[in-house]
Amino acid sequence: CRAHKIVVLPGDGIGPEIADVALRVLTSAGRAEGEEFAFEEGLIGGAALDGAGVPCPEATLEACRRSDAVLLPAVGGYKWDNVDPVLRPERGLLTLRAGLEVFANLRPAVVLPQLAGASSLKSEIVTGVDIMIVRELVGGIYFGEPRGFRTNENGEKVGYNTMIYSEKEVERIARVGFDMARKRNKRLCSVGKSNVLEVSMLWMEVVSRIGEEYADVELTHMYIDNAAMQLLRNPKSFDTILTGNIFGDILSDEAAMITGSLGVLPSASISNTGPGIFEPVHGSAPDIAGQDLANPIAMVLSAAMMCRYGLNIPKVAERMENAIALVLDQGYRTGDIMSDGMTQVGCKQLGDLIQEQV
Amino acid sequence: CRAHKIVVLPGDGIGPEIADVALRVLTSAGRAEGEEFAFEEGLIGGAALDGAGVPCPEATLEACRRSDAVLLPAVGGYKWDNVDPVLRPERGLLTLRAGLEVFANLRPAVVLPQLAGASSLKSEIVTGVDIMIVRELVGGIYFGEPRGFRTNENGEKVGYNTMIYSEKEVERIARVGFDMARKRNKRLCSVGKSNVLEVSMLWMEVVSRIGEEYADVELTHMYIDNAAMQLLRNPKSFDTILTGNIFGDILSDEAAMITGSLGVLPSASISNTGPGIFEPVHGSAPDIAGQDLANPIAMVLSAAMMCRYGLNIPKVAERMENAIALVLDQGYRTGDIMSDGMTQVGCKQLGDLIQEQV
Numbered sequence: 001c002r003a004h005k006i007v008v009l010p011g012d013g014i015g016p017e018i019a020d021v022a023l024r025v026l027t028s029a030g031r032a033e034g035e036e037f038a039f040e041e042g043l044i045g046g047a048a049l050d051g052a053g054v055p056c057p058e059a060t061l062e063a064c065r066r067s068d069a070v071l072l073p074a075v076g077g078y079k080w081d082n083v084d085p086v087l088r089p090e091r092g093l094l095t096l097r098a099g100l101e102v103f104a105n106l107r108p109a110v111v112l113p114q115l116a117g118a119s120s121l122k123s124e125i126v127t128g129v130d131i132m133i134v135r136e137l138v139g140g141i142y143f144g145e146p147r148g149f150r151t152n153e154n155g156e157k158v159g160y161n162t163m164i165y166s167e168k169e170v171e172r173i174a175r176v177g178f179d180m181a182r183k184r185n186k187r188l189c190s191v192g193k194s195n196v197l198e199v200s201m202l203w204m205e206v207v208s209r210i211g212e213e214y215a216d217v218e219l220t221h222m223y224i225d226n227a228a229m230q231l232l233r234n235p236k237s238f239d240t241i242l243t244g245n246i247f248g249d250i251l252s253d254e255a256a257m258i259t260g261s262l263g264v265l266p267s268a269s270i271s272n273t274g275p276g277i278f279e280p281v282h283g284s285a286p287d288i289a290g291q292d293l294a295n296p297i298a299m300v301l302s303a304a305m306m307c308r309y310g311l312n313i314p315k316v317a318e319r320m321e322n323a324i325a326l327v328l329d330q331g332y333r334t335g336d337i338m339s340d341g342m343t344q345v346g347c348k349q350l351g352d353l354i355q356e357q358v
Numbered sequence: 359c360r361a362h363k364i365v366v367l368p369g370d371g372i373g374p375e376i377a378d379v380a381l382r383v384l385t386s387a388g389r390a391e392g393e394e395f396a397f398e399e400g401l402i403g404g405a406a407l408d409g410a411g412v413p414c415p416e417a418t419l420e421a422c423r424r425s426d427a428v429l430l431p432a433v434g435g436y437k438w439d440n441v442d443p444v445l446r447p448e449r450g451l452l453t454l455r456a457g458l459e460v461f462a463n464l465r466p467a468v469v470l471p472q473l474a475g476a477s478s479l480k481s482e483i484v485t486g487v488d489i490m491i492v493r494e495l496v497g498g499i500y501f502g503e504p505r506g507f508r509t510n511e512n513g514e515k516v517g518y519n520t521m522i523y524s525e526k527e528v529e530r531i532a533r534v535g536f537d538m539a540r541k542r543n544k545r546l547c548s549v550g551k552s553n554v555l556e557v558s559m560l561w562m563e564v565v566s567r568i569g570e571e572y573a574d575v576e577l578t579h580m581y582i583d584n585a586a587m588q589l590l591r592n593p594k595s596f597d598t599i600l601t602g603n604i605f606g607d608i609l610s611d612e613a614a615m616i617t618g619s620l621g622v623l624p625s626a627s628i629s630n631t632g633p634g635i636f637e638p639v640h641g642s643a644p645d646i647a648g649q650d651l652a653n654p655i656a657m658v659l660s661a662a663m664m665c666r667y668g669l670n671i672p673k674v675a676e677r678m679e680n681a682i683a684l685v686l687d688q689g690y691r692t693g694d695i696m697s698d699g700m701t702q703v704g705c706k707q708l709g710d711l712i713q714e715q716v
């Protein structure tokens with residue numbers, strides 16, 4: 001059995017320190033299950049801009065394309081706030097997503113029982129929340145053409161973008177949504193703004209058509225504004241949510257904050273053919289970078305998602321997930337999820353504890 | 359002093375019953391301050407579709423244009439779920455907004471002290487929340503051209519919309535935002551997605567430029583995904599939020615739900631020259647229509663916003679707002695905001711109680 005080829009793009013801010021933990025835990029969990037990993041490092045984001053002049057160098061894309069999966073801790077930081085917009089660290093992320101055609105972004109919003117108190121929401125409303133958001137990631141208004149600036153007939157400057165989806169684009173993400181719902185509680189809620197937008201009407205039409213192939217999955221449609229409300233009013237009413245790129249960006253961050261524990265939420269971005277990208281939902285937290293304060297859990301759980309959805313070695317994923325549950329049960333917390341009676345530890349020590357349990 | 363000419367568009371669902379309460383309260387409050395109102399009724403939404411074949415008849419637009427202000431309780435209902443999309447009741451609302459060029463939608467998200475317990479959020483997080491969302495209402499992706507459906511080079515159907523803003527459009531809404539912040543706590547947070555979208559880069563650029571004229575207002579910029587999170591994490595950190603049409607649609611509904619009392623939130627949509635539209639944030643609630651169960655407070659507070667922002671008779675507005683506070687203090691509630699120890703009353707009776715206090 002050959003080693004799984006993993007490209008690691010440590011990126012910016014707390015990226016390198018949480019990557020370090022994830023690789024150690026992954027290696028141990030793999031060893032216990034007879035799986036081996038070969039890691040290769042690459043540049044992305046601000047680090048790539050500093051090191052190679054662009055936020056996603058061709059060499060990075062090439063290495064990723066040859067790999068089995070990509071681990072990406074975080075990009076961005078104040079340091080690059082004033083660079084040319086097209087060179088911003090975040091643009092590196094978009095280039096990488098498009099380059100690998102990872103069209104399906106899976107973002108679980110799960111309230112770990114150990115952390116239910118951390119939410120802004122009342123605990124009876126959040127305890128037991130378990131939502132999977134399936135977001136289209138390489139289309140919609142993020143990539144739609146035409147886009148740009150121009151001067152209009154009154155001589156004023158105008159900025160514009162195009163929100164656009166084709167039948168095929170909606171079909172392939174809809175199938176991911178339905179397949180996911182089928183493995184979960186068989187309820188799929190498709191979110192758009194079809195009372196106003198043609199692009200959402202097409203979305204709704206195609207999703208409904210694909211839904212006919214999934215008679216066992218209950219399909220509902222919701223407007224984005226209503227979804228933003230219902231997520232708050234009763235997050236437990238959702239199982240799987242299917243939505244476009246920008247709506248998914250907003251809803252998945254809202255859902256993440258509803259759980260109250262951004263520092264523990266992973267994500268997976270997958271394609272139909274090539275390697276996926278596995279990254280925490282949180283950002284690069286430049287204010288605490290290098291201080292051993294970061295929470296590595298989201299990164300470790302992203303590596304677990306990689307094992308499950310990218311490498312098809314679910315046993316390694318389970319090992320990592322269980323180790324985290326155990327360490328949380330034992331009362332260990334990083335500062336961001338600290339609460340009364342718990343033991344506060346740093347990033348490295350939490351990593352050691354997880355590694356021991358794996 | 360001539361009577362203020364008000365067009366009332368009762369619309370659908372609970373619209374007529376809450377309109378009835380608002381007109382009574384408004385008349386009494388006006389009388390106490392020496393102000394008179396002349397009401398004219400018109401058709402909008404599903405009622406207009408049934409009565410005139412279109413969701414916003416020309417006659418309605420004409421009447422509104424001649425008026426001093428428009429009161430609009432609610433539109434829509436399951437009954438029209440299957441009509442041609444361009445005839446949907448909500449489209450009537452969009453036509454009316456565009457026709458009156460009410461480019462500034464003001465949506466307060468305020469937690470009334472009497473109702474703080476109703477939120478999904480912990481009460482220490484919501485008590486004292488007082489946010490004003492200033493949403494651009496007649497531009498952006500709601501109205502941008504080109505839009506529609508076409509067949510692409512692969513023979514697939516495509517749906518598309520254009521998110522577009524011109525300098526002038528951003529300037530005028532930015533001024534409303536800054537003026538509003540100036541009357542409040544002097545903090546304006548402009549929300550977009552300028553790390554991805556050109557239209558948001560233009561928005562940010564223009565808002566920053568206008569901000570130079572408002573040195574006393576602190577301006578910050580936030581990405582929409584982060585705003586959706588921060589609203590939840592710490593809603594009290596916001597004062598005035600300035601944003602585009604669709605982002606404002608999403609954020610204002612999220613903010614409304616954060617307060618926990620959708621049934622009491624009003625909104626104002628104003629132009630620089632003509633009459634404004636004043637409507638509750640909640641919808642037409644067809645499931646409880648005609649049963650005397652609706653909460654009329656949002657509608658009465660919308661009429662109060664009309665007096666303040668549309669007719670410049672703030673004393674009448676205060677009278678109505680104070681009357682509502684008194685009735686809530688006395689423990690009267692409609693079903694939607696009912697809690698232990700309070701007295702549940704119907705729509706009409708709550709109206710009577712408010713009218714008595716006015």
Ligand SMILES: CC(C)[C@H](C(=O)O)[C@@H](O)C(=O)O
Pocket residue numbers: 090091093094249553554583
């Ligand atoms: C950094 C940014 C471009 C990115 C996005 O909007 O997709 C981020 O918010 C995310 O959700 O991964």
Ligand SMILES: CC(C)[C@H](C(=O)O)[C@@H](O)C(=O)O
Pocket residue numbers: 195196225448449451452607
């Ligand atoms: C009904 C719909 C078209 C409308 C909108 O999206 O503007 C509503 O959600 C609102 O916010 O007033």
